[in-house]
Amino acid sequence: MTEQLAAKEISTTVSRRGVWTTVRRRPQFWISLAALILLLLIAAVPGQIAGFFGESDPRVCPLVESNQPPSAGHPFGTDIQGCDVMANVLHGTRTSLFIGLATTSVCLVVAVTLGTIAGYFGGLADRIIARLADVILGFPFLLGAIVVLNSVPERTPLILSLVLAFFAWPTLARLVRSSVRSVKEREFVQAAHAVGFSHARIILGHVLPNSLAPALAVATTMVGGVIVAEATLTFLGVGLTQPSISWGLQLSVAQGYFQTAIHTLIFPSILLTATVLSLIALGDALRDALDPKGRS
Amino acid sequence: MSEPVLTIDHLGVNFRTSDGGMVQAVADVSLDLYDREVLAIVGESGSGKSVSAMSVLGLLPPNAETSGSIRLGNMELLNADESVLSQVRGRRISMVFQDPFGALDPVFTVGFQLREMLKRHFPKMTRAERKERAVELLRTVDLPEPDKRVSSYPHQLSGGQAQRVVIAMALACDPEVLIADEPTTALDVTVQREILDVLMRLREEVGVAVLMITHDMGVVADVADRVVVMRHGRVEETQGVRSLFASPRAEYTRELLEAVPRLKAEPRPTVSAEDPVLKVERISVEYKRRLHTVTAVDSASLTVRPGEVTALVGESGSGKSTIGKAIIGLAPVRDGSIWVDGVDAVNSSGKELRKLRKRIGVVFQNPLGALDPRLTIGEATGEPLRVHRKLRGPALEAKVHELLDSVELPRAWAERFPHELSGGQRQRVSIARAVSLDPVLLIADEPTSALDVSVQATVLELFRKVQQELRFACLFVSHDLAVVDELADHVAVMHHGKIIEHGLRTDVLKNPQHGYTRRLLEAAPVPDPVQQRKHRLAHVAAK
CATH class of the missing domain: 3.40.50.300 (P-loop containing nucleotide triphosphate hydrolases)
Structure with missing residues (x-):
């Protein structure tokens, strides 16, 4: 009746809107992508890029130039030791980005795996994973990190990421678990069971794609948190050791000179903020494009 | 005035x-x-x-x-x-x-x-x-x-x-x-x-x-x-x-x-004499809650023959949907047996059960929930074929088009997503998906109760057409007696987890034996003011 008539009217205007065509039209996608590529470029060749603007070596620190505001030779100024802030910030990008991204990815993999198992299968697996998460959440992060980091032979960025990931996955896993549980109850999942699909196909094909969005949103904001957490650990003397260079290290040192040398605090912060913002923006754009409802 | x-x-x-x-x-x-x-x-x-x-x-x-x-x-x-x-x-x-x-x-x-x-x-x-x-x-x-x-x-x-x-x-x-x-x-x-x-x-x-x-x-x-x-x-x-x-x-x-569907209970030629496709024998379903067990279905039996529609009628909580779920293995059966096309649907191995489920189609009530929001209509319809029949490329596309034709949706809609369709159109897609593997048995759980009446009428008409073409056996779960009257050959009435009456449609609807069936039939308001007012007066007087 009326319904089929309507169907015939609209059917001529159907157009294909894939993920790429949607994402291509969004400036948010291009801006955040450009920012991230720039950051990766800096992480790859920090010396050369710093060289364009002045001092290329972060370890050249003439004490006479201590605590200078931004000037021609030092666009970001110098810190209390007389080292070029720009060279330091650019050289710190590699470590900080690595720690941020590595920690978050490890977290995400662990959280999605365990959260999905707990949420989808429930029962004993759920109880074990949930209790495990509770124990880790209940453990004081700093105390735990100090104990673990003091007992490893060498504190490399990788070790640090693993430790941070170990303490950060439970929150994410809980999020995945609850959204998997709600998707599991939806009728299309039951319909998939009813046509005899295997668990693996149902999980990978139907449950996960529909339950990842909240976890990914939290994960993008987590990157910034992790970079700062590394700073906390380093500040307490259990993180990266001198002469490592990272944004976290710079931020924690700069806190002390907040009133006398504010530029040493501002510039690492700007890069940290840019990283987090562009990750969030990219995540948003991709999420909207991957959701069929956001594509019209 | x-x-x-x-x-x-x-x-x-x-x-x-x-x-x-x-x-x-x-x-x-x-x-x-x-x-x-x-x-x-x-x-x-x-x-x-x-x-x-x-x-x-x-x-x-x-x-x-x-x-x-x-x-x-x-x-x-x-x-x-x-x-x-x-x-x-x-x-x-x-x-x-x-x-x-x-x-x-x-x-x-x-x-x-x-x-x-x-x-x-x-x-x-x-x-x-x-x-x-x-x-x-x-x-x-x-x-x-x-x-x-x-x-x-x-x-x-x-x-x-x-x-x-x-x-x-x-x-x-x-x-x-x-x-x-x-x-x-x-x-x-x-x-x-x-x-x-x-x-x-x-x-x-x-x-x-x-x-x-x-x-x-x-x-x-x-x-x-x-x-x-x-x-x-x-x-x-x-x-x-x-x-x-x-x-x-x-x-x-x-x-x-x-x-508007009306309950007339007029005779229709039907009845098949073949062996039943679905045999449910004295099954009981129990859900374990923390401290107690809830019996959802209590020793219920019914059969459905090929090409025949058996309606399972009851109010909410009567256990009618649970029987449907038990057949496809989504409810814990404590006792009794279910045979679908000669295969034991309760005690077989996981592999055999998955094989069996290919031969059972399911249509759910909620037309929005039953389709994965991330799959296009074409992908959703073709998915069972892709997984179980390993169809790919043009062969898959041809079959999907054929299925869309059979539910009277334009072929170009294969590219659309569920949220771009109306409730009735989504329900057509659900039907297409459910019949994609040529099922011997179709379980329809209140497929039209979330739809508007005019849409319901067209979907029911389509459903009947598809059913007659493909001649599958159908278990039709519903609370609406008028809809059941339009579609079913046999009717089973459920109350508190038990099947209290099971027989030919005309017998059950015209000459109900059980008190509850009579109450159910009386309570359903007739879409005719003159007749319904008489009902109401009689009912109030009886009180």
Whole structure:
């Protein structure tokens, strides 16, 4: 009746809107992508890029130039030791980005795996994973990190990421678990069971794609948190050791000179903020494009 | 006639959308509501009936723009001050919503919520008076043991009892107008009848005018005095209920009345003599809750033969859906056996069960939930073929097109996503997907109860056509006896987890043996005012 008539009217205007065509039209996608590529470029060749603007070596620190505001030779100024802030910030990008991204990815993999198992299968697996998460959440992060980091032979960025990931996955896993549980109850999942699909196909094909969005949103904001957490650990003397260079290290040192040398605090912060913002923006754009409802 | 209590005059409502456009929800709606009258607004989803009612109380979202006028006596309500409206809301006009549990706060007792209402509107009442009045109100709506129920929480009440409490709250301040937005849609037919009885009695005793919003022509025939038919935000026609059913003026009303399924129990040639495809033998299903077990199905048996539709009828909680779930292995069977096409569906290995499920199609109730929002229509329809038949490329596409043809959807729609389709169209996709593997058995769980009547009619027609073409056996789970009458060959009636009656459709519907079946048949309102009024009189007299 009326319904089929309507169907015939609209059917001529159907157009294909894939993920790429949607994402291509969004400036948010291009801006955040450009920012991230720039950051990766800096992480790859920090010396050369710093060289364009002045001092290329972060370890050249003439004490006479201590605590200078931004000037021609030092666009970001110098810190209390007389080292070029720009060279330091650019050289710190590699470590900080690595720690941020590595920690978050490890977290995400662990959280999605365990959260999905707990949420989808429930029962004993759920109880074990949930209790495990509770124990880790209940453990004081700093105390735990100090104990673990003091007992490893060498504190490399990788070790640090693993430790941070170990303490950060439970929150994410809980999020995945609850959204998997709600998707599991939806009728299309039951319909998939009813046509005899295997668990693996149902999980990978139907449950996960529909339950990842909240976890990914939290994960993008987590990157910034992790970079700062590394700073906390380093500040307490259990993180990266001198002469490592990272944004976290710079931020924690700069806190002390907040009133006398504010530029040493501002510039690492700007890069940290840019990283987090562009990750969030990219995540948003991709999420909207991957959701069929956001594509019209 | 006397002055109307409530007048809606050339009401228009537009919604501003986020991209700056305007969507017209209601255009030029005029109606009068007189004292002690039941005026029904009838329409399908999106017809603007709820929006019209909401604008009376100023409950529209902030992006709505209104025009026209709504008067209660001499008071203008449209765009009135919040202070004016708060004097009217609950005091002179009150509202009953569809879902009683959504309307009651779960953390307070019903007595507390009633007393709160009284405290707000009658600050001079003493505590003892309020207490007494709350019990009295519950008594007015026929809630059993009102002095005890007053201290129970919403979750301790049944749906019907909760709706009575909501009505009691609505009546707390002796309003002049009661707006009831689908007050019985979420309830079973036997409960629906009780709630309608209460409303009718209150209209006489308390003297309230009722503006009833509904999509159910049976309810309209049962209780309405006059009817406003709406479509696309406009009034199609306004008539007295008898003349509307006898001689509808608008073309749309005629279509609507034709689409309403009616229980006739006329004989149809059917009956197959082949061996049954589905044999359910004395199965019991138990769900384990933390401290106790709940028996959802208690020793139920039934059979379905090839090419035959067996309907499983019952009210909510009767266990009818659970039987469907048990057949596809989604419910824990404690006892008994299920045979589908000669295969044991309870005790086989996981691999065999998966193989068996390829031969069972399922159509669910909720047309939005049954399709993965991330798959296009084509992907969803073709997925079982891709996985089980390993079809790829052009072969898959051809088969998908064939399936879309069979459910009368345009082929180009394979590219669309579920949210771009209407409820009826989504349900067609569900049917296409369910029959994609040529099932021997199809389980349809209330496939049309979430749809509008005219859409329901087309989907049922399609369903019958597909069923006759493919000749699968079908277990059709439904609460609607009229729909069952149109489709089924056999009917099984369930009550409290037991099958209490099972037989040929004409036998069960015309000559029910069990008392509960008779009650069920009586409670379903007939979409014919003359006949239904006779029913009602007989029923009230029997009480």
